[in-house]
Amino acid sequence: MSPAGSVLPPAMQRMRIKEVLASETPLGEVRIQGWIRTRRDSKTFSFLEINDGSCLGCLQAVYDATLPGYAENLSLLLTGTSVEVTGEIVRSQGKGQTREMQVRGLQVIGAAPETYPLQKKRHTREFLREIAHLRPRTNLFGAVFRIRSRLSYAIHRFFQERGFVHVHTPIITASDCEGAGEMFRVTTLEGAGFAAPGAESRDFFGKRAFLTVSGQLEGETFACAFSDIYTFGPTFRAENSNTARHAAEFWMIEPEMAFCDLTGDMEIAETLIQELIRDALEHCAEDLAFCGEFVDPGLLDRLRLIAEQPFARISYTDAVGILLGSGKTFEYPVVWGHHLQTEHERYLSEEHAKGPVTIFDYPAAIKPFYMRQNEDGRTVAAMDLLVPGIGEIIGGSQREERLDRLTAAMQAHGLSENDYWWYLDLRRYGTVAHAGFGLGFERLVMLVTGVENIRDVIPFPRTPRNADF
RNA sequence: UCCGGCAUAGCUCAGCGGUAGAGCGGGUGGCUGUUAACCACUAGGUCGUAGGUUCGAAUCCUACUGCCGGAGCCA
Known part of the structure; x- marks a missing residue:
């Protein structure tokens, strides 16, 4: 041309x-x-x-x-x-x-006249966020988005080579009970019509609809047909989160494996992270060297370590013991049955394991209904993969495949079986042990590039009060 | 959403009660196989917005807005 x-x-x-x-x-x-x-x-x-x-x-x-x-x-x-x-x-x-x-x-x-905002000098990330349409022309954002592109490709390659089927789970969902946080409402109603009695039945879908917060439940249905599947798509959370690690719109990879338990789930998760880092080190060497020079001097050593060293695995119960015996004073007390706070997770990955660490078998009470109940009666087969500097990059679990246990858990969580009839059908017809996880794509890009703010690894970040461009 | 901080030239910042400054970027001239090029000169600002204190406010106080860092929620 x-x-x-x-x-x-x-x-x-x-x-x-x-x-x-x-x-x-x-x-x-x-x-x-x-x-x-x-x-x-x-x-x-x-x-x-x-x-x-x-x-x-x-x-x-x-x-x-x-x-x-x-x-x-x-x-x-x-x-x-x-x-x-x-x-x-x-x-x-x-x-x-x-x-x-x-x-x-x-x-x-x-021609670009002298009003062109990018100068041949270093700019702050904050300024560059205001010109998100021009920042891809800088060295740093060029490197970040070439790496992001490569990682995206490497993820598809990883799963495709292992026989996983790529599933496009819906973006719009009518179930408001996915349970992973606040959801964005999708509606065609306006003004008074929105508030009118019975409005929901007159809405586009005839019921309340939302943007997805996870493709997991739909992914499970395909795993129970294709054995191994994965999704890779946008995800939406309406949480009022103002941190360097949260965005209202982000991309998530969610594999789901049938005939797989929590151990197999952790193995895939760890192998995936290591493979992706190896791929980036091999195919993005120049861009990573730039990140190592201008973003984080320890980046390349850390990536090589993650790629080569086996990940630590610690049960939640052992992690609590490690934290209690650490001699550290934490702002939040360490109590079995409570969520691990950011400071606890940081200690575990940055000081105790000095690298990625997988925490597994969490208390049932602090996890969603669908996670498989362990025989101890108080924990579920859940796992979080924590990495230094970022925290949770993967969250996953083995799913409860036993119909009676699942319905009991739904009752305990106050959920209606009617809303989940199709999800329960998976357990009624040819149920099978299965497990999966969600990998936050932007957090992966942060890990690989060393860039510390999620707003700088996604082209046009959507955060509270910010949806420009 | 909570706690803390910040908002001055196109950009990065200094100035912290008494006439608005520097570096980079732009313009002009010079020099050099240069490479964040260099040297000289030059243009460029309602000091976030709205009130208040004061003879006098970029500077002190209040509110608002935005941004940054930490926390919560999580990917």
């Missing part, structure tokens, strides 16, 4: 800068298209740093002052301007790059 006004005949293919920089063989004359990052002028020529997003690095183009149009173009060649450039790829005379382009023809496609 040749853009209008191209300076070269269509026969000459555009090359991505990544390919130009990686090429082992002489390339001769090539055409590239991208955005100016910075310009440095000499008396008789200018250096242009051009980036097209294909990789972190820029192509240095040497633009000779004797070329036609040089003087007119120069005033337009500011940071942000889009250009098409042709020229020969030659060995660089300077330090810092092995090759560069000797420009033969240059065309300004779209």
Whole structure:
């Protein structure tokens, strides 16, 4: 495809800068298209740093002052301007790059005047969030979103290679009892009609509808047909959470395995994390090195450790004992039967295990109804995978497959069997042990890149009072 | 939602009762196979919004808004 006004005949293919920089063989004359990052002028020529997003690095183009149009173009060649450039790829005379382009023809496609917000200096993340439409053009966000893309691909590859079937579970759900937090209401009712008596039956779906907070229950139905499935899609929580780890819209991966218990569940979870990090280390080396240099100096060592070292596994009961025996004074008391607080989870992963740790067999009273009851009568087969710096990255469980136990648990949680008739049918017809978990995709990207705020690993973050762009 | 902090030039910040500053970015000129290039000059601001205290407020007080950090909820 040749853009209008191209300076070269269509026969000459555009090359991505990544390919130009990686090429082992002489390339001769090539055409590239991208955005100016910075310009440095000499008396008789200018250096242009051009980036097209294909990789972190820029192509240095040497633009000779004797070329036609040089003087007119120069005033337009500011940071942000889009250009098409042709020229020969030659060995660089300077330090810092092995090759560069000797420009033969240059065309300004779209000028970026001096009001362009991105300067060739470091900006704060807070400022860049205000220009979320332009921040992908920075080094950091370029690296983060290339890594995010690769991780997404690696997740599909991981499951597809293991025979898992990808299921698209619904985004809109009519069951308001998924039990994973506040839900966003979906409705076509407006004004007085919304509040009127019996309004729900006149709504689009004839009942109350919401955005999904989890595809798990629907995922279970497919696991009980395809044995191993996974979902990978957007998830919505209307919680008024204002933290670096929470977003109202985020992406989640939820595998569900039939004929699988909690141990098998933990194995898949741990293997998945390790495989994904290995994949990123191999395929995103340049971007990860950048993150290691400018985001978190300890990043690469930590990733290698996570990829190689087996994860610690500690039962909830043992974890409580470890916390009580730690000699640490916590703000919140450690009590068996209570939730582990952030400070407790941090101690377990950052100080005790010094790496990822899986906590399993939680008290039944603090977990949802669908988790499988253990024989001790007081815990359920649940697990949380905690990683240093982020906390919970995976939460999962073996599901209660015994109809009588499940209905009893629903009664204890005050839930109506009628609302879950199809979920209970799975236990009525060919029930089978099964287990699964949810992996927060953004938290994974945070782990891999070292970026500490979820708003900086998702293109356009949705958080309380913020849905711009 | 709770606790704490912050809001000054396009960006990053200094100034903390007495005429609004620097670096970067922009412009002009110079220099150099440069690479966060360098040197000189130059333009650029209702100091978040609304009240209040004071002879005088960017500076002190109050409210509001937004953002940041921590906590809760969780992925």
